[in-house]
Amino acid sequence: MTCRNCHTDFNGNYCNNCGQSAKTKRFSFKYFVRESFASSLDIENGFFLSFKLLLLNPGKSIKAYIQGSRVSLYPPAKFLILSGAIATFLAIRYRFYSDSYIAGLSELSDMDPKGFLNFAEEYATLINALTIPIFAFFSYLFFKSKGYNYTENLVLNMYITVMQMMGLLFFVPFLEFFPDFKGPILIIYTLGTLLYNVWAYLDFFDARNSKGVLTIALILIASYLTQYLVNNLIFLLITQASWL
Structure with missing residues (x-):
């Protein structure tokens, strides 16, 4: 057979050139779950290479992975597990949300946002993980004509979320040396994650035209609004259950 990663002809269960499994299939949810948790949680050389590829060329790298270059x-x-642990540690360590926003939000209304923002720091990984199926749903819905199923959109948005969380690493030196500028740093980080998302979608869906840009804008608006509602619902459920 021909390897779907390096296109080498081979016999057996694994490619003798790159090591990819001969059983590589198109993603379905069952196949995704099995492949994701079949191996142990090791930090391999591929972790750092993946970070580089997703940083420099996210759309094309994710597309190649989904199409068979596993x-x-x-x-x-x-x-996601590794980056989530890092993001949660950094959010709590630098109080990335609460110190930046509590005072400003308190001036705008009578509400006390401290509880929700502390919740956002403590459950940063959970919040980011829950955004993935939301974004996957809308990217699948709006770009259904591209032929990617929901699970493939889930993989796409999982990698995007991973890199958005890992983006916090770039801001650690600024947080260490300029702690009084957390607000502006957070704004820059937020804009950076938004632009990264747009860039990845543009390349992945080959949407470099006005219609594609408009579609991506609709995906992001719908996703962020839904995420906002879901996050607040979870916060209310957790706070209501805390007294039990």
């Missing part, structure tokens, strides 16, 4: 990127679920 040894090119670190498995998305494992990548």
Whole structure:
């Protein structure tokens, strides 16, 4: 058979050139779950190579992975677990949300936002993980004509979320040396994650035209509004259950 990663002809269960499994299939939810958790949580050389590829060329790298080049990127679920742990640590360590916003929000209304923002720091990984199926749903819905199923959109948005969380690493030196500028730093980080999302979608869906840009804008608006509602619902459920 021909390897779907390096296109080498081979016999057996694994490619003798790149090591990819001969059983590589198109993503379905069942196949995705099995492949994501079949191996142990090791930090392999592929972790750092994946970070580089997703940083420099996210759309094309994710597309190649989904289309069969499975040894090119670190498995998305494992990548999410590692980046989620890092993001949660950094959010709590630098009080990335609460110190930046509590005073400003308190001036705008009588509400006390401290509880929700502390919740956002403590449950940063959960919040980011819950955004993935939301964004996957809308990218699947709006770009259904591209032929990617929901699970493939889930993989796409999982990698995007991973890199958005890992983006916090770039701001650690600024947070260390300029702690009084957390607000502006957070704004820059937020804009950076938004632009990264747009860039990845443009390349992945080959949407470099006015219609594609408009479609991506609709996806982001719908996704962020839904995410906002879901986050607040979870916060209310957790706070209501805290007294039990």
